[in-house]
Amino acid sequence: MKKQLVAVLAAFCLTTAIATPIKSYASTSTTDSSGEVVNEKLGDPIVVYGGSLSDSEKASVKSSLGVSGNSGIKEITITGADIAKYIENGNASARLYSSAKITPKNEGSGLVINIVTPENITEVTSDMYSNAMLTAGIEDATVEVAAPKKVTGHSALAGIYKAYEVTTGKKLDPERTDVANQELSVATDIAQNSNVDDKKVGELLTEIKKQIAEQKPATKEDVAKIVDEQLKKLEISLSDKDRQLLIDLMNKISNLDINFGKWSSQLNDLSGNIKDKLSKINDDIKNDTGFWASVKNFFKKIIDGISGLFG
Incomplete structure (x- = not known):
């Protein structure tokens, strides 16, 4: 009898570990560039390949990004020297597999950010890319990201960064x-270390940056207040x-040479996109009858087990 009671209690404890299923949304479509009308006022589409790709891996990435011999897309490669150029204290020996197409x-x-191989990009989400690109000064582009392995x-x-500068002729700060x-x-660290859903992280970053753009905080203490307000709100x-880490990051962002008036509008657009995604996830969870049926069945088995002990 005692062993059976322990087993039932253990089953109840397991209920605390039931997690709501979160579905990841990332586009698996690619642009058929050969079918597009070329806008001669803009730069050409360009693909940047990770410098560590083997020939077979590069061929796989080309296929994922819709690059063919007659596509007319310029192709370049990112190297360790580029990492050192764009990222302070960047590791020039880093292995580089992630690749992207910029239009x-x-x-x-x-x-517009499309991760065309979502099964292989394991930490960074499309919303995280969008937020970081706005911070870097990249705007008005469709970006497709792919990798041949996880x-x-x-x-x-x-x-x-490199592809954007090459195709637009604009120099990034x-x-x-x-x-x-x-x-x-910081975004990926928060998602992993604090167990925050990645889309929630994207929403948090966007909302804090919106408030920085609107309030223009004068001190780090003001930035900390904004961060705490948004953490509480969300x-x-x-x-x-x-x-x-988040406060230090946002303090750096608040001190960047940014047109915050224009930035605020861009962040509002990004915020709307993220909220639409979160709403779709919630709707899918509510409509996931299979999940709720499994929960109901789980509890029924526990109740039946208890009834068997005392019935």
């Missing part, structure tokens, strides 16, 4: 690109370490 768009079009996705950002890279690292709990 410039008309002013005001905003950023990677974190961090190195794609430096490749995007190295201070902004460095801070943007730090932002990507009901996100961080460790002291992650909270401090």
